[in-house]
Amino acid sequence: MKNSQITIPPAIKYLVYGLLITCFPLIAKTQNKPAATAGEKQQEDVIYPIRTVAIPQGLMLEVGGMALLPNDALAVSTRRGEVWIIHNPYMKNGQLPQYRLFARGLHEVLGLAYIKGDLYATQRSELTRLRDLDGNGEADEYETIYSWPLSGNYHEYSYGPLLDKDGNMLLALNLGWTGKEQSLSKWKGWMLKLSPDGKMHPFATGFRSPAGMTLNNAGDVFYVENQGGWVGSGFIAHVEEGDFHGHPEGLRWANQPGSPVKLQIKDIPNTGEPMFEVAKRMPGIKTPAVWFPHTILGISTSGVINYDEHGKMGPFEGQLLVGDQGQSKIIRVAMEKVKGVYQGAAFPFREGFSSGLLRMTWGSDGSLFVGMTSRGWGSTGRQLYGLQRLEWSGIMPFEIKSISARPDGFELEFTMPVDEVSARKASSYELSSFTYKYHSDYGSPAINQGKRSIKAIAVSPDKMRVRLVLDSLKEGYIHEVKAEGIRAAEGHLPLMHNYGYYTLNKIPDGEKLTISAENRVAAEHNMAMMGHSTGKSSGTRSVPSAKHQAKQPADWSDGPDRTIVLGTRPGLKFDTELITVKPGTKIKLTFANNDDMQHNFVLTAPGAANQVGEMALKLGINGEKLNYVPSSPLVLFNTLLLQPGKSDTIYFTAPSKRGEYPYLCTYPGHYMIMRGILKVE
């Protein structure tokens, strides 16, 4: 049934959208919340409502995989090893969904697919085909299709299968974690291809945590990656046979029979140069198609889905939607191929899901099922697990639909005609470029930041496109494109999301825009912009020393009154959540990060934890350099941002005023959960 959806020819489609835009105030009245009035920003929850699918009490639906079945039921696999079949997950006519247990006892199923009449589940150690032979609605054949070794490390997660266009199944295997990523057993950090005859072919490596895979409309394979060692920030990459995607650990197995990868671990320099620079001189390193700047477009990339003919999510067909577990949100990726290489831009799309978003699948009505779990990791959506469904209201969102590269700049395409006056103003835009370090450290600060100035602006006759000619383009760099000043022609709407990040792998050839009196940007603007430019930055972290006193103050002749050693516990927790001291206590505090992600310790004024956490989040791409410590009087003392396994000691005097002083980790995504109280009494 789901394949019988009628494809509307583009021309008619735009006509429909045109009608929708015209009817905008009318439609808006039917929504729960009032829609934007003229000049007011559209709200995500109006354009894209989230529906929560009811889950029976006591059922821990920690979603690891999802697949829609031909009878429009949703199969969901869980981290506790169950496979549930949910009928009426749409809750049509207000009726509750019905759950039936199909299989159980599997080992943390993080991938589920319905392929040619069968359900396939990826457990930690194998791909399993589940069949119900006696027709009683429960699986009674758990057949091992392919099995791989494991070291016993918890971080060796397994994902898939993805059916490729030739009928092969692709699996992806996570690296282990021992204080750093390691490939502790064969094929960890690899993607494996199972051909229809059942043979396994090692396909590509360099993966760190390849939690999501998809095909795009061309049938090319993409995967999404998580920030960590050798991965400066999350990204999406195009995977082809023999690729190496950046994390050297998988190369441990490159010499095994059947491996199509020739690189060796020693070939990969740990210099902290940008990845594209290293890739230039070391053939075989594949750089991401699109980077997702850390904390702005997610902190833990998880699932990915192609907006193909099954979806109905507004004007973004052919783009990819990428989920983020830590920030409980979906971002949108619009790619193009330039000189044979995928590249493109990522944009915010929808936030506010209830738990850690891991999986997405299309419903038969074109809505998007979102399966979630946050156990052990924490997420902005505070629920431990959840199942929700994203709908499109039919209201046209005003968005930057895509960004494409031009020989001399970029072209922005919008979802609605833009107001020409705003589009022609250079001050409506702000462009800059930066990149990340490629090194074994966990993550990376944004480096080599520089402002780009606009030399010319041309608006297309239909007002759907704006071409920006820049002073220069930085090949290999991420280009931040902000368009805060743009307004829609209709209703003078601002953009719902006014920025995107374009990864410029290749500068295209072709005709440059002839700069004319009509499109030239006045020089004053560029001068003004240059004035605001921060110029290049080395990427070293700055440390506000008064709040980060790393040496014992000279006047502490008797040393500290109190020595505190603070550690972490898994699941975003400090190992001590209440410390009681007397006013004015001289404190020596050592924060030892024994977790597998970055953390800091920030002591704030009473009641200021949320404010400080939110301020840290807004530091954006500069956050890491600033240790995610906002410059604010609400911050009393802080440690550095610590890599996994590192520690930092600070000296400070407890406030003289009695009260409860929150301490928290301000690393984005952590501040809501990772907290404690310094009680001064």
Place this chain on the structure above:
Amino acid sequence: MKFILKKVPLLLISTALSFGAMAQSPAATNVPLTSLNSFRNAGNDWKLYSWTSMDPQRPGKIKVKPGTGILVNTKNETTLVMESQPGDSEIEFDFMISKNSRPSVFVQGYEIKLTDSHLKQVPAFSDMAGIVLSAQTGPKGFPASMNAAKAPGLWQHLKIRFRAPRFDASGAKIAGARFEDITLNGVLVHAQTELPDIGKTNAGLAFKGEAGPVAFRNVSYRQLPQAQPSPSSGRYRPATNPISLDPTDSPYILRSFLNFNSGKRTHAVSVGSPGGINYSYDLKQGTLLQVWRGQFLNMTDMWHERGEPQTAKPLGSVILLSEEPALAVLSDPSATWPAAIPFDDFANKGYSLDANGLPTFRYRLGTADIADKMEPDANSGGLRRSISIENAPANMYMVIARSKLIEALGKGLYSVNNSEYFIRIPKKTKPILRATASGQELIIPTARQSSQVSYSIIW
């Protein structure tokens, strides 16, 4: 490495604390069973032997060999009281009961039953390891928290930590008696059980026979250290709510990592039946790893937070079996059994469920296709294993048991590891009991082509 070093200070603290407690713990006193001199009223019902065997299914059937070291009562209802009276004490002993026996052990007058009740899913206070109270009012007793009993005819182990009542100078009681804990076959079955007053007694440790034979050996006791006050300076952390898993209406087949002897098994499966007969199996070796009865699994280390160990823990008293592969081709019947099958030589095919939800595991080893099925046997409380092999190569053998000591008791019954568990083989099957570097192995040659092998494990 730095990551690991960070944890050292915490470890040192906890080690120091536990070391402090251990330092006060005196050495154990072994009760000599070379004579009956340690007991007050030996009479004629209690005898010393060097060896005994009791049939798991026939009440009262006992075999003995002359000598000392094992204390046996074959008559009824007599109590043997020790001369010395341990006060606050940790008492340990092995015991063996006959089918339907109901013996007891007494600690300063408090009775713990050693009833044959291994098939019960939920024990009563009169069952194995239940505490029976003689007080006129109040509860009649406290049942064990779970059934950790083994089959009659096997050696079982009981450890009791007892805190005697306290009296002031005037003889008034200031603190009641308490079982700090009672551990049966390695499973904690009572914790911090406060006991009602049964008056002053001069009874020390005592053993009582009832309704059939009972044997004791390796009896020892030691002074309990002073009770440790609750540490007030330690960090308080709320306990993690444990996550347990139990099959209700059909077998639960659970994939997990499993700690076993030499390390972590990554391709393990555990099967729990609603009747409480459970086992673990290595899907990459075709090995029956362990069996246990009672509750199924503690999943906390898999399902709490990130579940870093990813291990499922059996909840009952576990019998560890062999970890080597079940099948091997031996060049001759004396060749050494291989320790493991290389990963790529063993093609695990998964499992299918029968109408009762019981799995048959399938794999290919060389040319041989193997189907391996375990079925609970409600009569014996054990497990019956059937392996069928197609296209078997020549000289393929199956190992049934491996241990320091395997004793043939006749009629296909074998006692393994000094009566830790029994193996029963159909009479028509001709096994080979052979010596190995570390003990003995019971193996069965398989027929070429098509072969069926079955046996039962009783514990």
